Amino acid sequence: MSETPLTHLSYASGPVNAGPGDQHNHFAPPLLPAPAATPRMVAEDQLRHLHATFVRPAGINTAYDILVEHRTVFLDGAPGSGRSSAARVLLHELPHQGTYHELTPGEEESGTVRIPLHLIGVNDRMLLDLSAADAELWGAVRAQFSEIRNEVMDRHAHLAVVLPHPYAAQLDPEFLRYRWDVERPDARAVVHRHLRVRGGMGSELYSPTPAVLLDYLSTRPAVRDLARLADLILRARVAAEGSPVSGRPFTLWCEQATGAMTDRANEVAAFVPGLAESARRALLLTSAMLHGVRVDTVHRAAADLASLVRSPAEERPLLEREGLTERLSSVRAAPDSTGRVRFTELGFDRAVREHFWFDMPDLRAPLTTWVKRILLWPALDSTGRETLVRNVTELCLATKDYQTVQALVSAWTRENAQRFELRSAAQTLKTCLSSEEHAGHFRAYVYAQSRRDVTAGLRETLTEVCEKVLSVTHPDAALVRLHWLTRHEPSLGSARTALVRYARSDPPVLSRLVRRLADDMPTRPRATDIRLFLALVEPGAGSALPVVDAAVRRGLTECWGAVFLHGGADRWGPAVDTWVETASDSPTAVSGALLDVLIGAAASHYTALSRIYDAARGLGPPGWSTGVLHRITAAQRGPRTGNERASQQLPVSERTNV
Structure with a gap:
């Protein structure tokens, strides 16, 4: 039996010693929940x-x-027909040999669309x-x-393209035989499938379908x-648990859910003018x-919002005023x-938020200030913060107010935040990156x-978002951003640990990173890249190093050559020892590929050959x-490699920091 030619390194879910020297671990709760699996497995689970x-x-x-035979399919359909979901399902139903990921036009570093x-592997x-x-x-x-x-x-890959419906007729004739028009699925079957899969609801509950x-x-x-x-039907079912219901409960749940989907906007628009007091409207919006969120927090936050928008103060004595329960009842x-x-x-909260945000644009700035203010309150628990951040982010996205979102992220990642x-900044960016639009x-x-060069808080936030969110659908985009974060952070930072x-x-991501490093290190040998490469080849936190791939092997040789030329032996020596031990x-x-x-890379570097x-x-x-x-002797007799490009050495001040 032949063995798979891969060098396997053990997986570590904890801290990784990202290079030689002492390691000091300072533990802090992650900003986003740690995924239960690798990004590739998370993507497959979503599919x-x-x-x-x-x-x-x-x-x-x-x-x-069409996709199986021609490896390409072009899908068209009216907006809302489920064409993007159909494309994902088709790709999921293929044999799972390679990686699933999304392609996006535009390569930032080339500046071309x-x-x-x-990226096609x-x-x-x-x-x-x-x-x-x-x-x-x-x-x-x-x-x-x-x-x-x-x-x-x-590359023996498969590609599903979702066409822009207004321009789909412009698809070139040579590709028409790969096109398929997505028909809208049966709507009732879609709802029933979701109820069954997500809520365990049997057909006896929803048959016959309510009018x-x-x-x-x-x-x-x-x-x-x-x-x-x-989802709204299932929420209505949960809310009704323990409540007496006459007739068919499923009909009532459907009435509440469809009401939340259709009638609430007009209902709120008619309801708000009836609240003459500014403080009452502040309570409604809060x-x-x-x-x-807890009632005492809502009460205090409503008073703060009323003060911020300069609502007149209540003049009646405290004992003559309405109680909080009565005031809440007046806003439903x-x-x-x-x-x-x-x-x-059901759904009234969303309709209220959207009414004030859409119908009163002058309120957006003070509302954003209020959000930043009450987020700092100790009385607001983690659930309340998550609710508040999610709601304001969704409102901003609904009006494409990207500047406000970015301003919130900056405020929440300032120095000493x-x-x-x-965590709020990370949640905001996760919401934005999870939106197709x-x-x-x-x-x-x-x-x-x-x-x-950003604050330490923003760097950590971006690092977690790239590793845990962006990597699921856009692995190369996550890799590129983590690499740049690594280049701009102090030594032994969280970005480098996350990237490794x-x-x-x-x-495939490891191979791409090696090639990316090899493109730069021989001609632009950054100290941060040399440290990153040495961390990458150390054992302790990975799955496989595909050294028998010719492209990867060339990249590794270029990287090692730059390390030998521009890094000190005290830095690369332990990594060489580990590499040789792995080869043995x-x-x-695999052993031959590792040694080659x-x-x-060390053919013209006597100190490195001796260490090997x-x-x-x-x-x-x-x-x-x-x-x-014998391999060393043969290498010394052969043509010299690019390691002799001494003119490309780092300045002495930077080499000593490698």
């Missing part, structure tokens, strides 16, 4: 969930056959979602389709709205922004059994910030060290 709730539209098997072809399953593309972007990517498809074929639900479905809502409707809210404020009607503020803007924002952990968790314990093919890389041979003595099977010596 499995989508597949479980997906209702197959008519003819989708034809689209699958193109699909980066180097062997056996990859890729989504190119152009559903929101404008005419300019569509034209640029359309001109590249032949080049993209040739690369897909050469109120059929009336709503007749309006042909978007497929994504059907998922939200099912209850919506802090929906589900009440404390629940746990003392948290909730509206009595508290831990919960950093707005993610592109915030990927660009994260990229721009990663290339600057991320790269070692996924061999590896299968023959190291000895090839000293490390090899006494290791491996009998005669192994003699074989190492």
Whole structure:
């Protein structure tokens, strides 16, 4: 039996010694929950969930056959037909040989609007979602389709392209045979599937379908709205637990859910003018922004908002004023059994928030100031902070107020910001990057910030967002941003630790990082890149080092050559010892590849060759060290490598810091 030619390194979920020297670990709670698996596995899990709730539209098997036979399929459909979900499901149903990821036009470091072809890996399953593309972007990517498809074929990959519906007729004739039009799935079946998969609801509850639900479905809502409707039905069921209900409870849940989907905006618009007092409106808006937060916190926050917008103070004596329960009732809210404020009607909180944000644009600035202010209150617990941050972020995205979002992130990541503020900034960016409509803007924002000298808090926030959120759908974008964060952080920082952990968790990402380092290190040998490379080749936190891949092997040789030329032996020596020891314990093919890389890089570096041979003595099977010596001798006789480019040495001041 042949062995898989990979060098396996052990996985570590804790701190990693990212290079030689002492390691000091200072533990702080993560800003975002740690994923239970690698980004690749998280992406596959999301696809499995989508597949479980997906209702197959008519003819989708034809689209699958096109994708299997031609490795490319172009999907079109009316907005709201579920075309993007269909593309993801098709890719999920393929054999899981390569990596699933999304392609996005534009490579920041080249400044061109193109699909980066180097991101197409062997056996990859890729989504190119152009559903929101404008005419300019569509034209640029359309001109590249032949080049993209040739690369897909050469790499034995698969690509699903979602076309922009207004321009789909412009698809070139040569690609028409790969096109498939997505038909809208049966809306009732979509809702039923979500209720069954997500809520365990049996068909005996929703058969026959209530008239109120059929009336709503007749309006042909978007497929994504059907998922939200099912969520509201399940929420109505939870809220009704323990309450006596006459008749069919499912009908009542549907009435509440469809009401939240359709009637609430007009209802709120008619309700607010009836609240003549400014303080009463402040209580209404506060209850919506802090929906589900403790009643005493809502009371205090409402008073603070009223003061901020200069509402007149209450002049009546305290004992003559209305109680809080009475005032909450006047805005259709009440404390629940746990003392948290909730509206009595499903979806009313969202409609209230959107009414004030959309209908009173002059209120946005003071409301944002209020959010920043009360976020600092000790009385606001973590659930309340998460609710507040999510709500203000969604409001900003609804009006594409990106500047306000970025200002909030800056405020929450200033120097000496508290831990919960950093967590709020991370939550905000996670929400933005998880939105199909707005993610592109915030990927660009994260990229721009990663290339600057930013506060330690913003660097940590960006690091976690890249490793835990962006890496799931855009692995290369996460890699690029983590690399720039590493270049701009102090020695042994969290960005480098995260980048090493991320790269070692996924061999394709590791290969890409090696090639990226090899592109720069020989000609622009940054001290940070040399330290990063030495951390990368140390054992302790990875999955596999694919040294038998010719491109990776060339990249590793270039990197080692730059390390030998520009780094001190006290830094690279321990890494050489580990590399040689790994070679001695590896299968023959891998062992030879490891030695070829190291000895090839050190061919004109006597000190490095001596260290390699000293490390090899006494290791491996009998005669192994003699074989190492023969390789060293052969390398010394052969042509010299690029390691002799002494003119590219780092300044002495920087070399001593490597």
